[in-house]
Amino acid sequence: MHSSTARHLKSLPALCAAVALAAGMTLALAPAAQAASGAALPFTSVEAESASTTGTKIGPDYTQGSLASEASGRQAVRLNSGQRVEFTVPRAANAVNVSYSVPDGQSGALAVYVNGARIAKTLPVTSKYSYVDTSWIAGAKSHHFFDNARLLLGQNVQAGDKVAFESTGTQVTVDVADFEQAAAAATQPAGSVSVVSKGADPSGGGDSTQAFRDAIAAAQGGTVWIPPGDYRITSSLSGVQNVTLRGAGHWYSVVHTSRFIDQSSSSGKVNLRDFAVIGEVTERVDSSPDNFVNGSLGPNSSVSGMWVQHMKVGLWLTGDNDNLVVENNRILDTTADGLNLNGNARGVRVSNNFLRNQGDDSLAMWSLNGPDSNSSFENNTISQPNLANGIAIYGGTDISVKNNLVSDTNALGSGIAISNQKFLDPFSPLAGTITVSGNTLVRTGAVNPNWNHPMGALRVDSYDSAINATVNITDTTITDSPYSAFEFVSGGGQGYPVRNVNVTGATVKNTGTVVVQAEAQGAATFKNVTATQVGVAGIYNCPYPANSGSFALTDGGGNSGWNSTWADCSTWPQPGQGNPDPDPGRNLAKGRPATATGSQDVYTPGKAADGDANTYWESANNAFPQSWTSDLGSAYPVRRVVLKLPPSSAWGARTQTIAVQGSTDGSNFTTLSAAKGYRFDPASGNTVTVSLPSGTSLRHLRLTVTANTGWPAAQFSEVEAYQTS
Structure with missing residues (x-):
């Protein structure tokens, strides 16, 4: 049973009144912001709301279930037929990827213009992979409104050129465009076994499943070559070990399947490189292994340079995956997690990946059946997880979360969650030292509809057991959180303590409510934490359940801008109750009961x-x-x-x-x-x-x-x- 099946089914009873969201809190993810943390990306993103348009800008909005709330920056541009949005190209490029949404049940195309001239290619748009319902997850609404579509322009454009997209009939909401200079297709490595030589059909017309199996069997200890083309696989691959599968680049070598590798074990040394795997997953069915990788690649394996899209999960990893490296990949539009280390992961490094539009946690470690240990999420960029957290650590020993950039979480998630929520047994709680360092969180945190209560941008949660590990949170930047910056909570409602937390060197700017949201017994030390533009007060310190024990905040020195305390534990502060209101022009009725x-x-x-x-x-x-x-x-x-x-x-x-x-x-x-x-x-x-x-x-x-x-x-x-x- 996947963790996602049980995820979020427990709920903390309502603590206090529902929270009104402050509209207008936006911060475009400029290249300068990405340089400080996150992945070194081969593309540059431009928000549609900053482009020239004849359409209508929507947002900003933080209301669960609204289209703008799932958009990057909580804003986008709606195009009716004949309307367009025109981007100024930020860098030399020959390829573009567009995040968009169309009304449920509709499909169409965007006309593409380069410097005013319409090109022959169009960009297909569809709602086929959107509007996902997860009624078995408490508090979930229909979500996953956006999708991504990519296009090789067939020509080079330069910085300052104009690329426009025009609706040709179907209403299209454009969110963001990624401009990229795609490298030329790679050539076949010497000594490799081509899947075409084994009968694979690069036109996509024939079934290439057996050809891939035969090439893997023939290339043991070597390389399987996937030439440019579109390949259709109708059933998953298994028994994959001691082999490299390599393509000409993910813009050129594309495998169409909803289940690529599905195996419970492997001797390892599996390397997946430089091709795309694009599925047809339109719903989330947790009992089905509709994943790019389901199970084990075995020790000393790697996944690099991949484009993974329209799967349930990118990588759902169980069994032996020791020393696995997952780097330089793009994981888009999954109906559940982007990647989940599902117990017993040792020495795994997940770094320099880009994830957008996940239907659950974008990156997760879940210590089921054994602890994940000595593993890390480093320098990843995560945008728009539309149900759960950007990064979630559920148990494990000596885990690191370093230098990641997370933005625009929604509904049931924080930017980063460090948690003892077990979902299922046997579970290994947090142990050793948990290092959370150098992360940037932008517009993260949301109202949990099960709690009728918000979650902070960075949450430490003793959900099912006390936190006894040492949790060191250092050099964190939190900007435009709609609610709080740091939250300490026992989300299962049992009042378990949160201990041994050290918060050192944080910059907090423009929180909707408070800097510290303490709702559990326990203790944390804060040092060199600076806050500006605090919405209501510095501290909300109201343990749940009431009288379950106090949370001690120790001043380690160098703190400023958040020494006030919210006085009334019978109510939760609303964004804008402070002085001054962080957004005096907001619509007070939006999202309210x-x-x-x-x-x-x-x-x-x-x-x-x-x-x-x-x-x-x-x-x-x-x-x-x-x-x-x-x-x-x-x-x-x-x-x-x-x-x-x-x-x-x-x-x-x-x-x-x-x-x-x-x-x-x-x-x-x-x-x-x-x-x-x-x-x-x-x-x-x-x-x-x-x-x-x-x-x-x-x-x-x-x-x-x-x-x-x-x-x-x-x-x-x-x-x-x-x-x-």
Whole structure:
């Protein structure tokens, strides 16, 4: 049973009120940021929101289940038919990879322009590999909205040139483009055995499975050569040992299969190099080994220069993988983990890899059946894990997590998690020294919907047992965490202690709530930790369960900017409760709980607070009056309410009669704006604004609709509340 099957099924009871996310916290991953930590990448990424466009920018948004929340930088650009986004090329390039999303059930293509001239090639786009549902994981919503598509341009472009992508019919949301100078295809090594010589079909038309098996058998102790081409494998390879499988480069040698190697053991010395393995995994089925590598490559093996995409897991490693090296690879669009060292990994080094859009932990060590030991995740770049953590260490002895760059975690994850969550037995808890050094975390941490409570950018979690290992966290940079920077918690709700933690040399900037979120008994020493732009307070120190024991924070000297403490353990601080509000212009209603007197089918109240103006709430028909109510989480001086209907011209103009009420307790409501007719007209964006009197303070916002000239029901696609007039 994979760890992912059981992952996240336990939940910490709700600790306190739900947290409103602060919009607007973005930081583009510039090359300078990658130089400090993360992988040395052969491409340069450019965010669509920083490019020129005739489309519509969406985000920033941290609301679980929204499209922008899964985007790099929490922003992207939506293109309708005929609209385009034009990138200024940052480096010499002949290839591009684009992260994008299209509506569920749709496919199409983007036209490609170089310096204004349309090229013959198009970039196919599809929702086939997106919109993954994992209903058996508590707190999961439909997720995995983005996908990646790559293209050799057929020409060289230079820094400063323009490359544009235009929708040709299907709505496409473009997130980021990676520009790369792909090297020429390599030539066949002397003495190698070509899979084509054994009957493989480089056109992709025939089944090349047996040809790969025959080439592997013939090349023992040597090299199997995969020439440029597309090869189709219909069943997994096994018995792979003492052999190198090498391609002409992942842009040229492509194997199409959802199960490449599946074997429980190997004598080792397996080297996989310089080709792509692209699968057809569209859902997550944890009982199926739909992985690039499932099981063991054996000792002293390596995986390098690979492009792995559309699998369930990139590498799910069990058995003997001692001294394995996994480096210089790209792992994209997996429905579960990118890589998981699933127990008994000794001396494994995973370094200089790029991972994007994982449906679970991007990189994980899980010490099931035996401890992972003396292994490391180093200098990796991780972007947009859309369900769990960027990097997760579940147990193990003498583990290192060094110089990684993690950005944009979502829903159930932190940037880095150091945890004794066991999922299954037998499990080996953390032991020895756990080294977490030189890592950069950008926009990491999220609200765990099982807890109704946030997780920090870097989390140390005594989930199923006390942490007795020494955990040394050094030279960490945490930027734009929507909630807290460092969290210490016993996530299983048992109150196990978190001990022996040393945090030395950290820079924290622009946290939404607090710098230290302490919720377990135990102790940590902080030295040379500097914080600026703290959203609420320096410290939240409220053990769970209550009275389970205190958490001692020892000042080792050199700390600054976070000496205040949140005083009320009965409530969780909301982003923006501090002074000043880190984003005074944010929409207070976005992502907040919403209720209504009635709704039709799938047009539920939450659709009016999900940040997407194309979805909407609709009340019961022919039953006025109807009310829609939002709980903003805390009382705010709301000055302006913006009401929207979908912007499509198919929504003809109509007038709704609306009254606005407010309440601080959810029971006693005061009329803030009397019933009045408001005209929604697609010519002006189907948007109206209601100004509220100065001095208004409310937590609960209620809209009551008594008439609608366009439909016999109340309708809103978005209700937005602002503190600004």
